[in-house]
Amino acid sequence: MSLADSDHELVVEELGREPSPAEVALFENLWSEHCAYRSSRPLLSAFESEGDQVVIGPGDDAAVVALPDCESYITLGIESHNHPSYVDPFDGAATGVGGIVRDTLSMGAYPIALADSLYFGDFEREHSQYLFEGVVEGISHYGNCIGVPTVTGSVAFHDGYEGNPLVNVACIGLIDDPDRLVTAEAQQPGNKLVLFGSATGRDGLGGASFASEDLGEDAEVEDRPAVQVGDPYSEKLLIEASEQLIDGDLVESARDLGAAGLGGASSELVAKGGLGANIRLEDVHQREPNMNALEILLSESQERMCYEVRPENVEEVEAIAERYDLGASVIGEVTDGNYVCTFEGETVVDVDAEFLGEGAPMNDLATEPQPAVEQEIPDVALSEAIETVLSSPNTASKRWVYRQYDHEVQLRTAVRPGDDSALLAVREAGVGLAFSSGADPNWTDVAPYEGSRAVALENATNLAAKGARPLAAVDCLNGGNPEKPDVYGGFSDAVSGLADMCATLDIPVVGGNVSLYNDSPSGPIPPTPTLAVVGTKDSYDAPTLSLEGEGELLVIGDLALAGETDPLLGGSEFLSAFDGSDQFPELPSEPGALIDAVATVADLAGTLATHDVSHGGLAVTLAEMVTDDAGATITLDGDARSLLQEQPGRIVVETTEPEAVTEALDGIAPVTEIGTADSSGTLTISAESDAVELTAEKIAEYRNVIPETLE
Template sequence: MPLADSDRRLVEAELGRDPTPAEAALFENLWSEHCAYRSSRPLLSAFDSESEDVVVGPGDDAAVVRVPGTDQLLTFGVESHNHPSYVDPYDGAATGVGGIVRDTLSMGAYPIALADSLYFGDFAREHSRYLLDGVVEGISDYGNAIGVPTVTGSTQFHEDYEGNPLVNVACVGLLSEDRLVTAAVKEPGNTLLLVGNATGRDGLGGASFASEDLAEDAETEDRPAVQVGDPYTEKLLIEANETLLDRDLVVAARDLGAAGLGGASSEMVAQGGLGARLDLEAVHQREPNMNALEILLAESQERMCYEVRPEDVEAVREVAERFDLGCSVIGDVTEGNYVCEFDGEVVVDAPAEFLADGAPMNDLEREEPAPAETDLPDADLAEAFDAVLASPNTASKEWVYRQYDHEVGNRTLRRPGGDGALLTLPETDEETAVALSAGANPNWTDADPYRGAYATAVENATNLAAAGARPLAAVDCLNGGNPEKPDVYGGFAAAVDGLADGCRDLSVPVVGGNVSLYNDSNAGPVPPTPTLAVLGVRDGYDAPGLELAGDGNLVLVGGHADALGGSEYLAQCGGSDAFPEPDDSGVAAVRDAARHDATLAVHDVSDGGLAVTLAEMVTDDAGVDVELPDAAALFSEAPGRAVVETTDADALRETVDAPVVDLGTATGDGVLSVTVGDETVAYGVEAIREARDVLARELD
């Protein structure tokens, strides 16, 4: 997609001349929606991003927050690799992992955990299963090879992702305060080095490719825009980066992602308020006869750009050689423009700030989403229960996460498959655990973009609360369709506002993120999908699990809800309803319940409502016998609530500041028995497993 006429006129006015071909291509990519957030940046001011724990907020490769009371810092970032994962699901997903890990490295951190949030079309479609299989394999092969555990995430299916799946990956890193690095260059005269893989022609135009709708022939025509990953080189880069930090050889750093070398180097000098002079021919190359534009914009993977003091250049070369990585001196930091030379000619000469931040924002029309009408089905209870349990959205995701190494690094306290993940932090003096949750539910935001996005914040915070953790910060990956369509942009804007309000009400600063628009194809736009990843901490490692002990009473902290909008029940049985009114008041109560001495098990209420929550808590040796007032209480997915098994319900009521409703008792027979009015449904544990094992049955 060439530089738009209106943009070209701005560039010509700034430069006082026609841009060179390399300049035009660089502006096209850096001013794309993917890099410049031209349609979304006006909306992002809705987010609060500050707290006493936030060290680095939005604008760098990753955010940085402090582990309270320690000198340890956590980096936190999230990225999307949506279009590439449609064109080539394996490499698209794998390089998404590689990119977010390098964002972590560029802040001076060592990656300790990954979370993947995946969204595909109708699971019944062969193409959806093909994409799922390739994406999971790509994430697994890359993450496992580099030794970073994938500890949590989500997998959702919705027919509107058929032509455009979403692959969102978050990463957490760990560093001590003295190792913190940012992207902003510091000093004129310092040297810029490129370390890592050689530069090839793969990924050319990836940023502009990610900023337009997927065409019908995208799987063949857009294949060159997809990068190819090499996890073994990435592992060497991780260890080399640690060595460079140990020896205090890095002044500033940025990984090479969207727009390649041109994007990383121009953004580094722009953030430092300086310039640079690059020799593009000095870049170590994988392919012969590459031209200036290809060297600037190729998105070849496993590469880092470092600012280094001149006297340290040889030391960096030695480290790169030790880890069998390429290393090129590509230029210097200056006080002038961003200048690139090739074959004895200046091919780029522009103000770095104008390149990186000069794109004008779009002023787009929006249509407010229409509220849902109430039209509830008259469904048979047993048939509805069967359908909800067996839905791919609520079914077990063990087929996905069993392919990931979620214990490498020896930090994982809580494995995937339940609420939020927990990891140890032995670097602190106390027993401090890191909690992590990530995901979104497209049924919620499809039903009501604002309330559904607000509920996304509440749901992720409740996942942490169920482990007794409090949130520190969040990052978001805001996915939407073509923003030039007023109805699409209206839904996207409403989701942004809902997510911002939910995080604000929960006192969770949103410290960074990613925006991915133009997720639109011949099949139509994706639902507004505000993936949220929330990072938290708790004191102590002894958090309750979700499986029943079989020795207590069951209560519902947060009380019953009766709105069914966005629920899997309606998706399976038809009909519509208003999405539940946003309410974050139960999150703190769930956290208090998880910390209570009488608590044996905690599991939040989410996809599939109480029907799925209770089914997931049943074990071979522990079942449940509960009574509910109506079907809405069984299937409502209103978040901010949790089922708690307790040995002292009265003491729990006195502790938490929220409604606590008696549900029934835990039993020792491994049977899920639910009575609604005069109807009772019962499932043995094997029947539950059989119903919920749909992914493995179809994909193994």
């Protein structure tokens, strides 16, 4: 580990001396892109993060948001574990789950739901399948063992992720009493610092630095020591022990040990309180012999928390640790001086905590505009186009993934994975909580700004389709090497697009994560702004996406079907499959009013089924709604390409009261009648001079491509 020359000069100027080896390592990690957001922080001011519902916004381990009309809070957090998941897909993904759950614990919350958004290279490649299977196994193993349900998420395959997959994990926690809220801000000099949880080993050393560099060809071998190894059974004990600590009012402040390990957590904890600390590194409980100061300071061993505890409560904290077979070391105390670490009587770190955490200079990077997109539409028969898109891994059923997750543990999941969004029953507050997470690299690759606006609108539409209105969001902003102007230009446009649409929809972005340097010998990833959004409704009931076979079929918000625009196929799975290009489609002009109206429609008495239209277009949406007992006959006027475009902000509604739907959308967005549902179990589509007929059995065959390929 070494500091860049310019950073070294700043440190020497601040300290008035040469830094010690441990200080160099600590600055190198905490001033890395992963921790300090040196290239992205100048862009993040674009996000609006305030609102009456926001209790704690960006800057803590997780955000805290008040649920409407009750005394309960939820926490929201998201993180990436991209590089570790390339080097070791099982442990890399598993420890991503463990980390975001501990972020939840550090706020005094109990974790109630997870979402995973996963991005891999071309599905046909053996290495992509290896990473895909390992990541899903790691997430399912860890989440299932700790008893936190994975209820929603997304999976995408794109050439840009071949050498650098993305693993983004979000978590919701519940605080059913505001007095249980804890923050990461140290409170009082003289309080003790307690390292709580598993013993410290040598795994994960330099993980923050590792996450701030491009992956090399030998990363799977050379960078293996930087990947943490998780133990979900210890995490489950930590979750329950945390509940007892919070119940007993034994914790003054808390920080999860993640990037940069103990050095990162303890220094950030005291810096946020404008304080310092004296830490004795030899007092840290260790699982490996002869660890030196730097290893103890920067180890990213999992299942560990740093707690600030009043002196009179230390014995009770230690007793709870013993009860759960966890370690608890009193490693130092909060002071009003510098952040000081000693090891066997020698001072190895003596710096100002605020300078350590906030002193890194921001990068002023160049951008290049994205090249213009030309129109090149392949001439493909409608039947071939629909069959090809239906059998794409991107639009195929993800049942193989979510069936490996225990999504019903804790008995809250009212709408299960596989629908537009999950719906959780928060009975403590009498609130239905909808949850959606994801991005589409096809969209953001062809049009970073418009594609990112579409990502925000699509996630909000997922909530509205189940009758929920957006409450808050967190984002995970993934990009390539920001030192390349074209890469940073695309990333910057993606941030702006996501921020603009969230502001338009009045969704505060209350926290998030940034992951840059996602480059490899195969090139940079597409800009990938994962958004995880929660919304609320007054009940736990919602229309499913499967047809009932008894109503009229309407499409809300489709500008091309209504004749207001031409169908544009930019970013579509169709163009990806047939190597075409086009502009990205226009979005509705009043997206906020549209989302509110869709949520109203979802809860109308005559609404039988609802399904968001996005990935794969209207053709895929209709096919997904067909069952063995319910089908539909569809007749479209105008251009058949309307079936394949992926304009978000659209929803298919099966209803027995079409006039009520039209009335709810009056003047906000177009409503187009496209056909009727029936009991045939067959989807028949007539468009222009072409027609397609697909049975439920045939649709299932096309959409089963993932397990068939893997098996």
